[in-house]
Amino acid sequence: MRGLVIKSTGSSYIVRMDDGSDVECRIKGNFRIRGIRSTNPVAVGDYVEVQSDNRLSDKGHSVYWITEVEDRRNYIIRRSTNLSKESHILAANIDQVALIVTVNHPVTSTTFIDRFLATAEAYRVPTVLIFNKIDLLTEEELAHLEELRKLYESIGYQTLAISALAGRNGLAGLSGLLTGKTTLLSGNSGVGKSTLLNALFGREMTRTGKISDAHDKGMHTTTFSEMYELKGQRDEGQSTKESIHGWLIDTPGIKGFGTIDFEKEEVSHYFREIFRISADCRFGNCTHTNEPGCAVQQAAIEGRIAISRLESYMSLLGDCTESKYR
Ligand SMILES: Nc1nc2c(ncn2[C@@H]2O[C@H](COP(=O)(O)OP(=O)(O)OP(=O)(O)O)[C@@H](O)[C@H]2O)c(=O)[nH]1
Ligand SMILES: [Mg+2]
Numbered sequence: 001m002r003g004l005v006i007k008s009t010g011s012s013y014i015v016r017m018d019d020g021s022d023v024e025c026r027i028k029g030n031f032r033i034r035g036i037r038s039t040n041p042v043a044v045g046d047y048v049e050v051q052s053d054n055r056l057s058d059k060g061h062s063v064y065w066i067t068e069v070e071d072r073r074n075y076i077i078r079r080s081t082n083l084s085k086e087s088h089i090l091a092a093n094i095d096q097v098a099l100i101v102t103v104n105h106p107v108t109s110t111t112f113i114d115r116f117l118a119t120a121e122a123y124r125v126p127t128v129l130i131f132n133k134i135d136l137l138t139e140e141e142l143a144h145l146e147e148l149r150k151l152y153e154s155i156g157y158q159t160l161a162i163s164a165l166a167g168r169n170g171l172a173g174l175s176g177l178l179t180g181k182t183t184l185l186s187g188n189s190g191v192g193k194s195t196l197l198n199a200l201f202g203r204e205m206t207r208t209g210k211i212s213d214a215h216d217k218g219m220h221t222t223t224f225s226e227m228y229e230l231k232g233q234r235d236e237g238q239s240t241k242e243s244i245h246g247w248l249i250d251t252p253g254i255k256g257f258g259t260i261d262f263e264k265e266e267v268s269h270y271f272r273e274i275f276r277i278s279a280d281c282r283f284g285n286c287t288h289t290n291e292p293g294c295a296v297q298q299a300a301i302e303g304r305i306a307i308s309r310l311e312s313y314m315s316l317l318g319d320c321t322e323s324k325y326r
């Protein structure tokens with residue numbers, strides 16, 4: 001029997017079977033997928049083959065096993081820190097990532113955004129930046145938000161500014177973005193991933209948590225990835241109704257974003273604007289750090305490349321060098 005993994009708790013998986021029923025499945029201890037080393041061999045979004053043996057569990061229901069994982073169209077993977085050898089697959093077979101970011105409460109750093117975007121580029125997963133909590137921002141913060149949106153739009157990323165808490169008017173533009181697609185929601189803890197999911201469904205599908213007063217940080221409320229099927233009509237205000245259908249994956253908030261085994265030479269490929277300009281560097285193998293005739297450094301001086309992007313690029317480059325000495 002074939003099904004789609006919609007939830008993973010680490011020790012068991014909920015699989016939505018082709019007939020629409022959900023079953024809880026396990027995997028055998030020695031289950032591995034060739035070629036990928038990760039802490040979770042099966043991820044949310046995987047299509048799997050399920051078998052039941054005729055045994056009953058202690059609770060009296062049948063025991064189901066995942067025996068096979070179908071080839072993935074794509075997946076997105078991260079290391080929790082750069083020192084850790086373990087990688088974790090956030091989800092498989094996704095059409096896009098909605099990276100939820102907040103200018104404040106909590107502050108999402110540009111380094112985090114850029115490291116995420118670079119990883120998504122490496123795995124060829126389109127990413128949309130969604131700036132949330134605009135209802136909380138001061139004039140100055142709103143101005144900063146506009147600058148960031150301009151920056152990322154100029155590189156080629158779609159951006160949206162929303163307020164997940166402000167109800168319908170806060171969510172304008174989302175139906176069109178999500179319909180017909182499987183979208184992974186990611187971002188730091190406390191940015192409002194689960195709140196956005198609940199708002200889109202119009203009811204509480206999953207728990208949300210306050211951000212801590214002391215640190216202005218999220219408290220890691222969502223602890224497992226879970227996939228939800230969004231189906232129905234959304235009221236977009238002014239009596240226009242939009243139909244919406246897609247899958248949304250809520251995930252636990254992430255702190256750092258350790259990247260996966262990039263080669264030094266390829267890092268610049270994942271920063272679109274840096275890559276474009278690097279064609280004009282004097283040396284073909286320019287790392288854009290201190291070589292003469294570097295077009296990227298020149299562009300940064302002239303303001304055609306943002307300093308924050310160049311810094312993020314350098315930080316990724318630094319990781320690659322570091323890992324060579326471990
Ligand atoms: N004012 C305001 N608060 C929001 C908005 N979106 C979310 N929040 C609040 O932010 C807090 C954190 O929201 P969550 O949805 O739990 O955040 P999360 O990204 O799912 O966090 P983790 O599950 O820990 O990764 C809650 O108190 C929400 O009510 C918004 O648009 N405006
Ligand atoms: Mg959450």
Ligand SMILES: [Zn+2]
Nearest residue numbers: 281286288294
């Ligand atoms: Zn260069």
